[in-house]
Amino acid sequence: MGKIISIINQKGGVGKTTSAINIASSLAVAERQTLLIDFDPQGNASSGLGITPEQIGDKTIYHALVGQCSIEETLKETELPGLWVAPADQNLSGAEVELVGAIAREQKLKKLLEPLKDRFHYILIDCPPSLGLLTINALTASDSYLVPMQCEYFSLEGLSQLVSTAGLIQGALNPKLELEGILLTMFDARNNLAHQVADEVKKHFGEKLFRSVVPRNVKLSEAPSHGKPVLLYDIESKGARAYLEVTKEIIERNMPKNKAQPAIGESPSASI
Ligand SMILES: Nc1ncnc2c1ncn2[C@@H]1O[C@H](COP(=O)(O)OP(=O)(O)O)[C@@H](O)[C@H]1O
Ligand SMILES: [Mg+2]
Numbered sequence: 001m002g003k004i005i006s007i008i009n010q011k012g013g014v015g016k017t018t019s020a021i022n023i024a025s026s027l028a029v030a031e032r033q034t035l036l037i038d039f040d041p042q043g044n045a046s047s048g049l050g051i052t053p054e055q056i057g058d059k060t061i062y063h064a065l066v067g068q069c070s071i072e073e074t075l076k077e078t079e080l081p082g083l084w085v086a087p088a089d090q091n092l093s094g095a096e097v098e099l100v101g102a103i104a105r106e107q108k109l110k111k112l113l114e115p116l117k118d119r120f121h122y123i124l125i126d127c128p129p130s131l132g133l134l135t136i137n138a139l140t141a142s143d144s145y146l147v148p149m150q151c152e153y154f155s156l157e158g159l160s161q162l163v164s165t166a167g168l169i170q171g172a173l174n175p176k177l178e179l180e181g182i183l184l185t186m187f188d189a190r191n192n193l194a195h196q197v198a199d200e201v202k203k204h205f206g207e208k209l210f211r212s213v214v215p216r217n218v219k220l221s222e223a224p225s226h227g228k229p230v231l232l233y234d235i236e237s238k239g240a241r242a243y244l245e246v247t248k249e250i251i252e253r254n255m256p257k258n259k260a261q262p263a264i265g266e267s268p269s270a271s272i
Contacts, residue, residue, distance in 0.1 A: 002035075002117040003254055005124050005180050006138040006145040011158050012129035015148040015185030017044040018220055019246075020126035022239070023146075025049075025229035026247035028083035032121035035075070037061060038088035039109075039138055040128040046087035049078045050227025053089065062091040064112055066098060071112045080232060084120075096133045105133065106173055110141035131165050139169045144180035146250075148214075149201075151184055151194035159201070179208050181253075183246060187213040212245035 007020040017040070024036040038045040038061060046056065055076060064071040064086070074086045099105045113123060125138045139145060145166055149155045163179070170177040182205055188194050202209050214220075217239035223230040230240045 002120040002123050003144070004113060004117070004142045005122065005250075006127055006135075006142040007124060007148065008127040008135060008138065008145050008162065009147055009149060009158065010129055010131045010135075010162060011149075011155070014150050014155075015183075015214065016040075016129070017048060017126050018224075019146070019148040019183060019185065019214070019243070020045055020124050021048050021224070021229050022220070022231070022243035023247050023250065024122070024124045025078075025080050025083055025231050026244050027122050027124075027251070028080050029231060029244075030247065030251060031082065032251070033082050033084075033119065035084045035086065035116060035120045035123045037086045037109075037113075037123060037125040037138075039092070039125050039134055041088060041090050041093035042128070043087065043089045043092075044224070045126040046085055046089070048224030048227065049083070049085050049229065051076050051078070051085055051087050056087045056089060060091055061086045061088045062095055065092075065095050065108050071116065079227075080229060083229075092134070099133055106136050106140045109137040110174075113141050131162070136169060136173075139166060139177060140173045142174070143176060144178040146180040146183060148183045148185045150186050151188075151191070151197040153193065153197070155197060156200060179205075180250070181208050181210045183210045184213040186216045188216055210246055210249055212242055212249060214239065214242040214246065217242070 007016050009016055020036055024034045027034040036045055059069050059074045061074060063069045064074050075084050076087060077084050127135045127138050149159060182201055184198055215238050217237055219234045219237035220230050220239035223233035226233055230237060
């Protein structure tokens with residue numbers, strides 16, 4: 001059964017899409033069949049993986065949500081074998097409004113993803129920067145949520161708001177929802193505040209804070225303009241290495257106790 005993880009933070013520009021693309025591609029390199037759902041009308045996860053508007057046409061996650069096509073019809077395989085995308089474009093911004101009157105409006109994405117859980121080991125959802133109906137759909141469909149955050153003072157307030165929203169959804173709509181982890185992004189080790197914020201998060205969330213941090217790395221910001229995950233753009237970069245490490249932690253946390261699956265570094269395609 002595939003695991004569904006929402007990549008969420010109500011703040012924009014904190015590294016959600018960068019994390020979604022690069023964790024999804026690292027999972028695929030570790031031989032996990034992976035689907036990335038682009039759930040942001042900005043469509044950055046789609047374009048960042050080289051999917052063009054011509055390829056997408058009128059088969060997006062929006063069209064699947066409103067019943068104009070099946071989710072299978074939206075899926076596009078990327079340049080990286082084993083990594084698939086359900087793309088989005090600006091049409092998705094209409095869904096927030098159009099779904100308001102719909103029956104079980106919070107469960108739409110959950111229903112769409114159910115038949116895909118047997119086909120993929122992991123399904124990641126790149127959420128928009130808000131806690132609106134799209135994000136509620138994502139959290140309702142998910143087994144867990146992963147929060148990328150920048151080490152800034154206000155990030156802590158945002159984090160507690162987000163965790164309490166997730167708690168509400170867990171109580172009302174999705175009892176199994178868990179925190180997958182908190183990932184520090186664009187980390188600057190020379191900045192004292194960054195260390196203070198990291199310590200504070202560690203104090204409150206303990207093991208839920210990923211041991212690996214993602215440094216600020218120009219290759220991570222350049223890769224999407226080439227339509228590639230950083231692994232295919234510059235595998236030696238600090239950014240690529242960081243996301244491989246984070247993904248290794250995710251795989252370890254989710255390793256079934258009785259079933260040995262190759263971890264990153266153990267499979268031939270991952271020995272890079
Ligand atoms: N670790 C990083 N180092 C350098 N630039 C980064 C890093 N993470 C993200 N970025 C850049 O920061 C901007 C915002 O990141 P993005 O992943 O799009 O955030 P979000 O999806 O949360 O809005 C993008 O231009 C992205 O390329
Ligand atoms: Mg984004």
